[in-house]
Amino acid sequence: PNAVLNLDPNPHPNPNPNPNLNVNAPVSLASAAATNAGEFWTGLLAGGVSRTAKLLVLHPADTVKTRVQVGAIAGRQGALFADLYDGILPPLVAGTPGSALFFAVKDLVQSAARRGQA
Secondary structure, eight states: OOOOOOOOOOOOOOOOOOOTTTTTSSHHHHHHHHHHHHHHHHHHHHHHHHHHHHHHHHHHHHHHHHHHHHHHHTTTTOOOSSSSTTOOHHHHHHHHHHHHHHHHHHHHHHHHHHOOOO
């Protein structure tokens, strides 16, 4: 009769792209909630640290840039590199909580989407 030669080394491929993930295993709501809470808190911390680090690194450069622009307009030259962190408190206080919350919610939604809950 007509025989088909299958040269595929894996004749029954697993539809699951991640072999370590058992898609048929039951997931309890408590473990999903604990994982989601962990994602939320790590995202919150990462967002806050990220925003703070960004401000600490880039604020001095923005301060110098602004001083150069204002000096060119006003026709005066001042100390470009004095008090580079003046005025950092308002963006730090206003922006850090928002950035932290953004990353927390983003990580929470991504975690839920990976579990098929979103």
